[in-house]
Amino acid sequence: MELVEIFRLWVGGLLTLMIFSFLYKDNPFYKFAEHLFVGVSAAYWMVVGFWTTLIPNLIGFLYPPSVGWFSSNPAEAQNVMNSLNEQTWYWQYGRIVPLIFGLMLLTRLLPKVSWMSRWPMALIIGYAAGTNLTRYLQSDFIAQIKATLIPLIVIVDGKFSLLDTISNIVIVGGVLSALVYFFFSKEHKGWFGGTARVGIWVLMVAFGAAFGYTVMARISLLIGRMDFLGQWIGSVF
Amino acid sequence: MKPNLRHITICLLSVFLFIASSALCMKRQMVLSQSPIVGPFIPEVVNPPDGDGKSLLIIWSKPPGKVIDGYIIERATVSKKKWIQVGEASGDDTSFVDRDRPDAGFRLLTGVNYKYRIITKVQGWKTISLVSEEAVAKPRWFNVQRANVFFVILVYFGSVLFYIDRTRKGKSLFIRRIAGMEAMDEALGRATEMGRPALYIPGIMDVDNIQTIASMVILTEVSKRCAEYDIQLIVPLNRAFVVPLAEESVKEGFLRSGRPDAYNPDDIRYLSDEQFAFTAGVTGIMNRQKTAAHFFLGAFFAESLIVSEIGFSTGAIQIAGTANIHQLPFFVVACDYTLIGEEFYAASAYISKEPQLLGTLKGADLMKLLMMGAVFVGSMLSWVGVEWVVRIFGV
Known part of the structure; x- marks a missing residue:
């Protein structure tokens, strides 16, 4: 085993044990691992943000050769630079507008002009709300209605299918009763309240199934970590 | 005029030539249909219906009578002559959407003129199509395939504005307890x-x-x-x-x-x-x-x-x-x-x-009511084999 690989195993193994030490109680080893993780990841994501957002979406447009800086694939970088060089001037220099908005966001650091940061923030929120509205209406509203438009009596090859029929009735009934639960402008009383109660039962059954499924997935994560610790201990002996 | 030997010979020779040439043509036709060579075609490049200004739709026709192994789609900008492969399609496909993929190094930018060509793969042979017309990726203002979403938005906005107006005029809106x-x-x-x-x-x-x-x-x-x-x-x-x-x-x-x-x-x-x-x-x-x-x-x-x-x-x-x-x-x-x-x-x-939020909540409740109605009616109609309601909600 190479020295680098051994070093990686030791660092990973020790940090894993430090994190697991929290199972006993909060202690200096856990604190060290926690602070290291938070600090390293914050710095890492800042660097990722610079190279995957600022360079390709802003600096690359304003100064295409910048795409080639530190690129691990010069041919690919050349292709991107060629495309960027083909841009019409208004698409290319139009990027100055988001640059200005970005700089306005940084005015939060200067108390006298910090009010300027509210403009780009308002734009971001407005844009997010507007674009998400159509997306959610499409995926969470219209697509869900379509998925629920199923026949209540199922005939397969000219024969009545009992299981499919029950399945479809449960789906349609479950959706309608769960929708009743999410009515806010009417008090949940009488038949309406009864239907809403059926709806919350439907939701809880679904949550129970999802819970079991995810816990199994988490156990597989734990097994993965134990496997890593096994590799580490195996390398020692 | 009586037919003599010369006439008969000419007639027989003509018939023989006709049959022979027909047989040759048929043989050539058979050879062509089995050939890996694909006749020249020009791919069509348009903005896709959901075009966001960073994608182009390349359409072509499948050559008749051919078993195609696959297609390679290549793109070049108008000034730079270098062709780059932007994707592959299976032999059954007749279209490909080329998208901007900065992570993969394939930029497709708004306002740039692009041209495309298709390489058809048949039995290990590759045939290059003619070069398409130049095309520019432009964002579309309206996607007709999403007209149903637009209609739902109109209904939703209308109901929200109506209830906001009611709340502002002093009508109280009930909200059930949220524990x-x-x-x-x-x-x-x-x-x-x-x-x-x-x-x-x-x-x-x-x-x-x-x-x-x-x-x-x-x-x-x-x-x-x-x-x-x-x-x-x-x-x-x-x-x-x-x-x-x-x-x-x-x-x-x-x-x-x-x-x-x-x-x-x-x-x-x-x-x-x-x-x-x-x-x-x-x-x-x-x-x-x-x-x-x-x-x-x-x-x-x-x-x-x-x-x-x-x-x-x-x-x-x-x-x-x-x-x-x-x-x-x-x-x-x-x-x-x-x-x-x-x-x-x-x-x-x-x-x-706040009146705006209360109005939105009431509007959302109305939408849920419409949703329940649509599900109920749609399920009933699906039961009797009527499918047009399902098609309305197609996205």
Whole structure:
């Protein structure tokens, strides 16, 4: 085993044990691992943000050769630079507008002009709300209605299918009763309240199934970590 | 005139030539259809119906009588003559959508002239098509395939505006009790009695997530109550962009309670963009600062179980709410109160009582009623074999 690989195993193994030490109680080893993780990841994501957002979406447009800086694939970088060089001037220099908005966001650091940061923030929120509205209406509203438009009596090859029929009735009934639960402008009383109660039962059954499924997935994560610790201990002996 | 031997010979020779030439033609036809060579064709390049200005749709016809192994799609800009492969299609495909893929190094930019050619693969042979007309990717103003979404938006906006107008005119709109929001005072009251801080996490998504935006309205209200009760409110954040938004929300809450001096910007803490580093940081705060009231309101993912379990072990009162259905089970088991799905959005209207939010809630209820009607009628019609309702909701 190479020295680098051994070093990686030791660092990973020790940090894993430090994190697991929290199972006993909060202690200096856990604190060290926690602070290291938070600090390293914050710095890492800042660097990722610079190279995957600022360079390709802003600096690359304003100064295409910048795409080639530190690129691990010069041919690919050349292709991107060629495309960027083909841009019409208004698409290319139009990027100055988001640059200005970005700089306005940084005015939060200067108390006298910090009010300027509210403009780009308002734009971001407005844009997010507007674009998400159509997306959610499409995926969470219209697509869900379509998925629920199923026949209540199922005939397969000219024969009545009992299981499919029950399945479809449960789906349609479950959706309608769960929708009743999410009515806010009417008090949940009488038949309406009864239907809403059926709806919350439907939701809880679904949550129970999802819970079991995810816990199994988490156990597989734990097994993965134990496997890593096994590799580490195996390398020692 | 009597037919002589010469005439008969000419006739027989003509018939023979006709049959021979026909046979040759048929043989050539058979050879052509089995040949790996594909006749020349020009691919058509258009903006796709959902074109966002960063994609182009390349269409071609499948050569008749050929078994195609696949197609290679190549692109070049008008000035640079170098062709680059942008994708592959199977032999049954007759179209390909070329998209801007910065991560893969394939940029397709708005306003640039592109041309395409298709390489057809048959029996190990490759035939290059003619070069397409130049095309420019332009964003479309209206996607006709999504006309149903537009109609739903019109109905939704109409109903929301109608109910907002009614609320402003003084008509009261009833909202049913939401237990999680009723418990807010209980949780903060307990934190006050114990002299410990409260903790509020607005999820782990950025400001472009609708749950984060909805969470900010509740954060304002929670911070207002915290200022009234004189307790510290800690807001750990996963995204740097959310920091100014959370700062403004908390500041506004403190201002509304008449205690702007109590606002401490250091309590709004950016930890890390990394999901589990953030989780580790949050659990550290819970343990070391002994927070007594936890609010997990926003978009949560795999960290939901960890933060809510650790929070439970500290003995804090926990109120959670998310529209991420996969995380709801964990909040349901580990928290005292959980706002399920839309209850979380309704909570902002419930506690603020603002006419705009109340009107939106009532409008959303109307949409649910329409949805239930559509599901009921559509299922009945599907039963008797009528499918046009299903097609209306096609997206």
